[in-house]
Amino acid sequence: MSVGSSSRFLGVLALGLVAGCHxxxxxxxxVLQTSAGPDVxxxxxxxxxxxxxxxxxxxxxxxxxxxxxxxxxxVRFSRECxxxxxxxxxxxxxxxxxxxxxxTDDEASAGYCPVRSRIVIRLEPTP
Numbered sequence: 316m317s318v319g320s321s322s323r324f325l326g327v328l329a330l331g332l333v334a335g336c337h338x339x340x341x342x343x344x345x346v347l348q349t350s351a352g353p354d355v356x357x358x359x360x361x362x363x364x365x366x367x368x369x370x371x372x373x374x375x376x377x378x379x380x381x382x383x384x385x386x387x388x389x390v391r392f393s394r395e396c397x398x399x400x401x402x403x404x405x406x407x408x409x410x411x412x413x414x415x416x417x418x419t420d421d422e423a424s425a426g427y428c429p430v431r432s433r434i435v436i437r438l439e440p441t442p
Contacts (some may be wrong), residue, residue, distance in 0.1 A: 322396030340391045342416065344434040345382040346400055357402055357438060364388075364412070366396035392416065398436075405438035409437040 335366055346362065348355040353381040360378040394413025401407045414426030 330337075337407040339387040339389050340428070340430050340432075341385060341387050342392060342398075342412070342428070342432045342434065343383070343385040344436060346378045346384065346436045346438060347382055348405070349437045349439050356380065357405065358382060360384070360405070360438065361401055362398050362436070363388065363399045363401075364392070365399070366393050368385075368393060391430060392432065394426055394428055396428075398434075400438060401434050402438060405440055408436055408438055 342364065345354075346357045346360040348357055356378070358378055358380045360382070362376045362378065362384045362424075364374045366388075368390065374386045375387060376386050378384045393410055394411070394416065396412040397409060398412050398415075399407065399409045412428060412432075415434045416432040
């Protein structure tokens with residue numbers, strides 16, 4: 316490898332390493348049963364996010380035994396994304412993510428959720 320091509324290779328390698336360091340945006344939270352008493356986690360709830368920038372693709376997670384879930388995306392979640400939660404024993408829930416993901420202080424990020432967002436979703440049992 317010549318000195319010129321070696322320098323270009325190292326420049327491209329460094330750029331790739333910097334680009335690879337970008338943290339993924341995440342939405343994490345818990346799916347809980349609505350009740351008058353203490354929170355009851357719902358396991359095996361399907362949490363799906365649909366975003367304009369994903370086209371027809373969706374991101375999906377399943378809540379664990381503590382009702383916890385986590386969704387990751389390499390770009391920030393648009394406030395226009397829709398989050399849907401389903402479980403056979405509960406009424407489904409759906410909402411626009413911007414209503415629940417919190418605010419950002421950065422004007423340039425106004426159309427996006429914070430890089431790390433945490434939400435709680437409460438489902439009602441089916442009648």
